[in-house]
Amino acid sequence: MGKRKITLLVLLVVLCIGAVSYAGWLMHASREAAAHKPGVIYVMFKKGTTQEEIVAINESFGVEVVDSDLTPGFPPMYYLRLPPGLEVEAAIEAYKNNPRVQLAQPVGKGRIIFE
Numbered sequence: 001m002g003k004r005k006i007t008l009l010v011l012l013v014v015l016c017i018g019a020v021s022y023a024g025w026l027m028h029a030s031r032e033a034a035a036h037k038p039g040v041i042y043v044m045f046k047k048g049t050t051q052e053e054i055v056a057i058n059e060s061f062g063v064e065v066v067d068s069d070l071t072p073g074f075p076p077m078y079y080l081r082l083p084p085g086l087e088v089e090a091a092i093e094a095y096k097n098n099p100r101v102q103l104a105q106p107v108g109k110g111r112i113i114f115e
Contacts, residue, residue, distance in 0.1 A: 036106035039082050040066065043095050044103035047075045053100055054078070061094065075102055077084065 062083040069077040095104035
């Protein structure tokens with residue numbers, strides 16, 4: 001086999017491995033996206049954000065506080081139900097754009113991803 005054929009064969013193998021890896025990643029990402037609960041998100045506010053600020057921010061989005069973790073010494077974490085018409089992705093983006101918010105993410109498989 002010539003040097004050129006071996007190079008092409010190696011290139012073909014590398015491309016196939018890359019394509020299979022990418023397809024696996026897409027399938028994983030798709031399962032992750034489908035695993036999120038619709039209409040609810042987690043939001044963690046930065047330490048030092050007052051209760052009044054949190055209430056005002058949540059009211060501005062029309063969300064309902066379903067649950068919260070207000071452990072002293074830790075940033076306040078809220079589990080929020082979104083109003084009809086507010087999509088999870090849009091709510092997350094809006095909360096992330098608020099300087100008082102540390103984390104906003106969808107509710108999924110019982111884990112929180114810190115960015």
